[in-house]
Amino acid sequence: MVSITTLTHKSVNCYLLKKGENFLLIDTGFSDKRYEIEQDLKENGCNSETLQLVVLTHGDTDHSGNCKYLRDKFGVKIAMHKGDSGIVEKGDMTYNRKEKPDKYSLLFRIMSFFGNEGDFEKFKPDIYLKGGDSLNKYGFNVSILHLPGHSAGSIGILTQEGNLFCGDLFVNITKPQLHYLIDDLAKAKENVKELKEMNIQMVYPGHGKPFPFSKLSDKL
Numbered sequence: 269m270v271s272i273t274t275l276t277h278k279s280v281n282c283y284l285l286k287k288g289e290n291f292l293l294i295d296t297g298f299s300d301k302r303y304e305i306e307q308d309l310k311e312n313g314c315n316s317e318t319l320q321l322v323v324l325t326h327g328d329t330d331h332s333g334n335c336k337y338l339r340d341k342f343g344v345k346i347a348m349h350k351g352d353s354g355i356v357e358k359g360d361m362t363y364n365r366k367e368k369p370d371k372y373s374l375l376f377r378i379m380s381f382f383g384n385e386g387d388f389e390k391f392k393p394d395i396y397l398k399g400g401d402s403l404n405k406y407g408f409n410v411s412i413l414h415l416p417g418h419s420a421g422s423i424g425i426l427t428q429e430g431n432l433f434c435g436d437l438f439v440n441i442t443k444p445q446l447h448y449l450i451d452d453l454a455k456a457k458e459n460v461k462e463l464k465e466m467n468i469q470m471v472y473p474g475h476g477k478p479f480p481f482s483k484l485s486d487k488l
């Protein structure tokens with residue numbers, strides 16, 4: 269059984285998974301929230317001995333903001349999909365994205381304009397993950413799903429119990445739905461179709477509250 273702790277700072281969710289003595293951190297938050305995240309890890313008993321891996325659901329700087337810091341501090345490796353590696357290596361969120369995303373809500377554009385991203389520290393990931401990979405060798409029986417749509421290198425992390433950490437494919441701030449920024453809508457919808465064929469119980473999004481997968485609209 270994997271236990272899940274949600275670490276939320278400035279509307280971004282990071283998830284700390286624990287199995288036995290091992291920890292896995294999914295996403296790292298904004299760089300200006302690093303001390304809060306570090307404190308969270310400490311309070312949960314997670315240290316450089318027990319933190320096995322950091323996995324990024326995608327490259328955007330609100331999720332990858334503390335990778336370099338945590339790697340330097342904890343000696344932990346950073347794993348992500350290659351499709352987003354240019355985002356973190358160059359600090360450029362337009363990397364590997366269309367000039368005009370298929371879906372980009374006005375509200376989100378306004379929110380992003382006023383959002384403070386802090387000073388992003390670029391880095392090169394240590395490990396590239398792809399769909400079908402498992403994290404068994406880090407002590408976690410979870411599988412990696414490639415879920416392009418929000419970004420080309422977006423991935424999901426699925427536990428045996430059917431908990432899906434979906435990054436920014438879905439969001440649940442007002443209701444469970446596709447994220448406000450979807451670069452490739454056709455691919456995102458294809459993911460939803462495939463996910464419906466799998467055993468998904470709860471969805472843990474990058475922003476907003478966890479929700480049962482069954483609460484997603486049938487129209488998606």
Ligand SMILES: [Zn+2]
Binds near residue numbers: 328475
């Ligand atoms: Zn995000």
